[in-house]
Amino acid sequence: MNVPKFRDERLMQVILAPQISEKSTYVADKYEQVVFKVTSDATKPEIKAAVELLFKVQVDGVQVVNVKGKGKRFGKMMGRRKDWKKAYVALKPGQEINFAAE
DSSP states (O other), X not given: OOOOOOOHHHHHHHEXXXXXXXXXXXXXXHHOEEEEEEOTTOOXXXXXXXXXXXXXXXXXXXXXXXXXXXXXXXXXXXXXXXXEEEEEEEXXXXXXXXXXXO
């Protein structure tokens, strides 16, 4: 399979933060997936390459979700939070990312 090459500077900026929540811990236990908040212009191959570079693990697959920002009120004015992207990264069997130790 032809693996695309990405610049390391770009890969360091793709992953913004791990998404720690009740749902993400459930997904991690049941499906061996890790959830990350990523830049809105990130692609699946970029996310895969970034996780493999940063955490030294092998990635099996990537699923991406575009999350719509919530509507918020500020007095009479209606505002809106930014839209963002979430990535579910499936790791190969035996692989693990431990955020508490790093």
